[in-house]
């Protein structure tokens with residue numbers, strides 16, 4: 394019998410994007426239905442060229458939004474057990490984050506978050522000005538009103554996690570096509586039929602948009618407006634400030650957005666976070682003109698940053714929604730098109746929860762893990778965005 398290529402190119406589910414979100418969804422779908430045929434389309438030639446490969450690997454429970462803390466909570470076991478389940482090192486370390494408030498309003502916000510987190514069983518603790526400076530004397534003694542610390546906050550190597558997930562889902566039979574871009578969503582009436590790609594058509598009644606910073610561009614191929622915008626983030630790789638001891642927690646100065654993440658050797662740090670107001674775009678070029686302002690913010694937080702050596706800079710793109718919460722759910726009026734997008738700087742830490750939830754939504758029509766209706770794609774059109782988060 395002569396079977397055409399198009400007849401053969403069928404899949405139970407197509408996932409757009411082989412980043413941490415797409416591969417986590419594939420992994421969790423197979424946990425429920427090991428026999429599913431899953432196709433992942435990736436426009437790049439190799440793994441890790443999207444946001445996931447640029448990410449600094451922070452995992453945090455100290456988030457002001459209860460919904461986002463719930464996503465962190467649901468992801469905890471996955472990261473905790475990763476090395477034993479996948480038998481691969483991911484350098485998972487719980488060394489905590491220090492969140493710093495430099496004014497009364499931010500200090501109040503930290504106290505509210507602390508109260509809520511404690512009630513949820515998250516071991517976050519408040520540090521008044523004295524405790525902060527006694528424990529972390531390298532901080533600018535004139536700047537901070539107080540801070541919080543959570544020992545569960547952690548780091549893991551994003552590329553190691555991505556590569557392990559990739560290997561695991563490949564072993565279970567997922568078809569991952571690199572250098573194959575989705576170009577058009579095929580729709581009949583109100584139902585998904587498949588995707589046209591740079592190398593032919595694939596038919597499927599279910600498509601999951603996990604296209605990271607390209608999420609809105611892909612959604613538009615189905616006529617859907619998705620308010621996810623890409624923003625450039627610069628990461629400065631520098632030598633460790635001399636008075637910051639090895640194994641220090643990661644640090645976030647809430648007012649400036651400045652963060653410091655110390656790498657495992659204790660000799661180098663990743664710095665960044667002050668570039669919140671860049672305009673939307675997918676360009677990954679380094680902008681050295683903002684470096685001076687950046688290092689001023691660094692010295693405001695940690696005065697000894699004046700002596701660090703700036704080794705190199707790279708950029709990545711963050712996919713952001715207007716309310717800094719993800720979009721998780723099925724498109725209204727378009728059966729079979731699902732979104733797992735707009736993780737707004739938290740997509741690595743929330744990928745396990747996103748995978749678990751999305752697998753339930755796609756295969757069972759609902760999830761028991763949390764009420765995900767607040768994440769629905771329609772909330773912006775309905776004028777019900779969520780509160781912002783930090």
Ligand SMILES: Cc1cc2nc3c(=O)[nH]c(=O)nc-3n(C[C@H](O)[C@H](O)[C@H](O)COP(=O)(O)OP(=O)(O)OC[C@H]3O[C@@H](n4cnc5c(N)ncnc54)[C@H](O)[C@@H]3O)c2cc1C
Pocket residue numbers: 409410411412413414415434435436437441442443444445446447448449450451452573574575576603604605606607608611626627628708709710711712734736737738739740741742743
């Ligand atoms: C500098 C930086 C630091 C960060 N730090 C943290 C952190 O500490 N903690 C944290 O939790 N998060 C962090 N993030 C955010 C995190 O990296 C992202 O939220 C997460 O990686 C998003 O994963 P993703 O799979 O959705 O996107 P991606 O990893 O970008 O994957 C999407 C993939 O889809 C592919 N694609 C797009 N369109 C198409 C198409 N039409 N056809 C086929 N393929 C397509 C892309 O090529 C890409 O590979 C950081 C981000 C940046 C940039």
